[in-house]
Amino acid sequence: MEIHRCRFVEYMPSAINALAFTTGTARPLVACGRANGDIEIWNPFSWHLEKRILGELNTSVESIIWVHKLSLTETDKIIYSTKDEQEKALKELANKSPRLFSGSANGLIIEWDTTKLKSKKFINSHGGAIWCMAVNHANTLLAIGCDDGGVRIFEITDDGLSLIKNYDRKEAKVTSIAWDKEDKYIVFGTSNSLIIKWDVEQGREILRITPDKNSRKETIVWAIQVLKDDTIISGDSLGYVCFWEGTFGTMKQKLGGHDADVLCLASNMDGTMVYSSGVDRKCVLYRIVPKPKSYGKDNSVNEKYWVKVGYSRHHMHDVKALAICEERGVNSVISGGVDTTMVFAPTLNFPKSKYYRVPYVPLKPMINMSKSKKLIMFRSNDHIKIWRLGKAMPPEPDQFKQKIPRLELVEPQKAILEIKLKGNNQLMASSISENGEWIAVSDVERIKLFKVLEDDDNPVHSNHLKVRKIKDFPQVTIDGRNVGANLLGFVPNGSKLVVAFMNSEIVVFGLEIDEEDDVYITVLERFDDYSTKPDCEPLTSLTISEDGKWLATGDLLNQIYVYNLETLKHHMTINQFSSIHTSLTFNPFEPILVITLTSNQFYLFDLQQKKLTDWSLKYSEKLPQNFLNLKDKIMGCSFNPSSDSMIVWGANYLCLIDFNKCKIKEGTDNNDELICARCSGQQSKPKFLKKQQSGEQEQKYEKIYTDTISFQLVNRYQTLMYLNFIKHNQLVVVERSFSSILENLPPSFYKAKYGT
Template sequence: MDIHRCRFIDYSPQSITSSAFSHRSTNALTPKDLKLAIGRAGGSIEIWSNHGSNNKWLREQTLPGGKERTIESLIWANPAENLQQSTSTPNSTNSTEQPRLFSIGGSNSITEWDIKHGIPIINYDCNAGVIWSISINSKQDKLAVGCEDGTVVVIDISGGRGVMEHELILQRQNSRVLSLTWYNNDMIIGGCSDGRVRCWSYDDSSKGRLISTLRVDKSQKESTLVWSVLALPKDNQLVTGDSTGCVKFWDLKHFVLKQSFNSHEADVLCLCTDLNENKIFSAGVDRKIFNFTKISNNNKKNSKWVNSSNRLLHSNDVRTMTCFESAKLDLLVSGGVESVITLNSIKNFQNSSTQRLPINNFPSNIIINENKKLIAMWQDQTIKIWRLKDKQHDTNNNSNNQKENHEDQNHDSTNNTKKLVAKLTLSDEDNIISCSISENGRYLVVARLSSIKLFELIDLGKKLQVLKVSSKLLENSGAKLIKFNELEKLIVMITPDNLVKSVKFDTEDDEEDEEKISEFDDEQDILEYKERKTANDDEEDDDEEEEEEDDDEEDPSIESNYSNLEISKNGKYGIISKFNGLIKLINFKNNKLTRLIKLNEIPTSICFNSNNNEDSIFVISFNKKILEINLNSNDENNNNNNNNGGNLITSWSKINSNNLPQSFINLIGQCYKMFTTNTIDEETKSEKPRLWCFGHDWVAFFDITGATNSTTNTNNNNTNKKRTRNGSMSKTENPIISSNSSVPDEFGRFFWTTKKYKNLLYVNKISNDELVVVERPISDINTTPAFNLSKINL
């Protein structure tokens, strides 16, 4: 097996500018719908969900940005959280209203987002200057925004989703409002560009009046900027961070300074606190995160803050921090110019291990074309296509081909083995969401939420000429997932509204007939695949199924979104899956869409089994459980639409799905993609069907035929003995054997994994005996120069 180790893919995620949790910290259990929103400089917003522990995160949705757009701050409003507090029933689900997400970014408008469909609900113009800061009150029914001209505008959002109403403009002043925070519901505090902290009253008696002005230290070279403010209602205190590197604690009862720490060597850009307001974290341009701890005296009511620790966890500016605590979670999230989300512990900040979330897009923004050996990557409005040269067979290495994959040949794709053959930059503002290249390498389809474009790729030898195929029908359609089905002459898409559609397009048109090249039929009707009732279910079951499906389509949460779309090579089937575990089958022969199975876990990747005529699929869940599902289980003589039973689960899956190697299950992070290969053993000349999968820093494969053969063999050597309660030994079927196990040579290695590759973006086959491994080391991502620390204390 030859491996192309590619590090030339220059994917560079934008810097992180903001972060926010959908729920506030609590002593109760973690809310099931907890989300983490991450804003980036390119205008995109990532929605992450947690699944039970600090190291289990899934990137569920990306709200796409656009040209010259940015996200400067994010705020969640959670009406259900207020309902739970008023009813005194934590984790209750009395309200079906989802958390609302608001953003600001370099304009005078506030944007509320539809996080399910990835589009804005409303852009509200504040009729003031460019917005620099935003904050929400304790009741989560009012927003305050600080503007460049010194205006602070209060907006009422109590009307519900998509409703924002102007309420009040606070007493005016002339300095830019760089930061804002609410003190409960009675006061609004703003950090300004003139080195002052201004406090406006918001109680009924003096609403909107400026009641106090606090001054921070002056800088000798330039005016002091108050970049961050944080209210501590439990102690009637305020924390500020400014451009001199000072962190100051203020008494809000008497509006006086209590303590000041000149801890940072540069601007303090962000502040956050824990649930009990006993710990304060500050960070900024000097890359360090400082932890301030409150020390209380039992004999006196007063308390003081101490600089307890600091850590250098980032390689560049830290622009945002946010905290969340619950009964099982303890999270300090930070990010900045280096583009990587960093997680630490709040309670054990000094000694905790640091976790960094992967930069992988989900679904991936990299695709390959096996026939032409093309690799395509898209980011923002640009698509780049490289061509890999054919592998060079070395007769001297024939003996090495008998070795297993951990000893296979690695080829670094340098300038001699790859070439950039096309670069396409779209003039539209919207970011690209999905792309697909036809199997013959002649056509490229590009999807965005607002439109779809089709291009023809003409091979000129050293480069590809890109020609646009005009189509008003596609330009008026949008998609978030798109694929070619060449045998059925279709372009299959998932729309932003989670509808499954297709249009006819022949990628095998006659190249010699110039009139037929690059023609698209705009007169055709778009075909929509709607779920049909199954043949053998009775009417009541059909009604229940149809009603359940309708409820699922109307679900406003991200979990009801489609996350995977795969098309079989023979063009007969398509597979789509949702985050809620629902998997559906598209039959392109009869244009039927049927429910195949609903899992209790999140399916993160799906692939067709190319070793059995694609009559089954492999599905891997977020917790790395692998299932093989038979696609012919819905035939008339063998129909079983319920989750389990019949021949829906294959014999391989029945034996091995619950017996996967523990070393595989314990791998950190999700599986991003699966695929199958069928190599030929040079020594035995026998086929080796394998199932491959990869994560952020690991690659693994299963020898699926070998495992099944070993379990069905009646030889005693191929069975495990299990001791029963009475002490006797019973024979059990042998599951997949780990590479660490002692495996006889005649059985080969059924499971293998490696952590040789780091920061993996993509792994796939480019032929049955060639793999493409795309890495993107974080150190290779270009960033602005970092602040030069005067010294580093170890």
């Protein structure tokens, strides 16, 4: 098999500035705010990316917060006077979706529409850049710390935010902020060595704390937490985590667990555990313990103090955000920072617990391909770039003896087109037709269509391409605003363009070219199966079969519909699965749709028979357990035209599945499953698999040869961004190594040790 290993795609993820968990909701979510203005919403149970809201270019998310009101105010109790009315009102509040707010360096508080994936309201901070945000425990007031040194208090209403309090000071910017347990006070830290406690109701300063500072410069209080017992915890630029008495401001303890600035703090609900992290990449756990009798003569036996339990170092650069989720089934601390990756580690047995690094590549590939023209298109934030794949020399006889022969290039890959689009919005969807004649891109406001023109007489070996923008592409308007598409797809011959708009409406456009090379765009059909439902969620998947007959789409609620593009009618609805689907792929030779799930299961659906295939009925519920236990979710799959096999792939693995080798012994239970083993590249070398029988403590090893292995796992590649077959026994693999990401980051903190 000839493999094109492509490492020329210069994808660069953005740093993580803020993390936030929902609290008290039926389904916990994680919001991740990045330095390029993007917001990601993750499911913490399966660590699957559910939604991605694109920010504007040249903006950033400095802080992020969830708001979910779960209690009644005094005014609400007057409106709902009886106990039954109050219980009904509380249930309605609990069933409402949490609201998402973010603060940015441009001085705007933004409320986000998590269904339509766009901004909902903009509120001016009246104080410049917003560096920190905190919501009170009743979820009725929002406090922000601004660049001008002021603190603003906003009342959270159904219509948005209303400014009610303003603590105005011009000394230094507010870098951290937190509420006390009774929502009476706000504690905030500044960039000029101050911690201030402010009475919200009276609007006055009641306490001022001065941390230690260096003689050369002021100490910056980067992080603040307030515990249930009114203990104030601060993390500063000197690397100290300090514990302060909340009434008089006296220092109870000062722990120096860091070698550089402490940028973030997180504490559990009980106030018994505190995590800190920062520039030195350490994530340190502190726990409160009873003070022993021998600790001091005058101390009470019931007095407690804080100790450093230990630390872990999961990141390669500054850690800027920490968050704790104590929901059952999650119970983890999650961290993120400059190295662009999220890491979650179970709180049980921390710091020795096993952690999981969420892949830094997009879980929905940003790459499209034209197989016939050997073109690869990559979508960046503000531009698209197209390469033509290279050509290698045929392997020599001696190279077949090598484990993995490396072929010499006759023609290297060539960058033949780059389109930089105007506007302030990031690109969220793109597609290139199979014949390489059409390119479509979209942002949150509009769709742009381009006709590809060959620049040379020989189009196959053309070094450059030209494009012509098609003007007056039909747009969709909702509430007076243009909406773009979050998914695009061409039929292989380029005669139709399928658009999934952000309101979940699917429109099929016809593309025609006359003799004078004029393009005519017509609306062939509109499908509103998703958009007319009251619980409409954005579409996450769209795929078109290689014969151009079938269209399959899926949304976040796991509703998968199949349409016939020849008759332009709805064909069928596929029953919902227990897990959320991650990708939809058509078999290029048969009308079979492959559905992959977050549980790492996959199902093959026969579109003509409108049921699961015989293989899927027999094996989909009996997949190898070590394959199902893979942390990384399936991102896609591809079929090899030369054999009856399929490759499913995730960010850090690919798995070759040979349907002909899938056999389960008759008369056995599910413990004898399909065989899955890691491939070493030597097909004749046997494997030794652990087999532990029920009731037996000893593990037995069974000798298995590779010609009987139906699931072959391969981990020899760098992190995968895309994988697909282009022809018989020719595979394209697009890789992006973590080292290439780190090369583009500024130098990280380094402290030399003695003798080094």
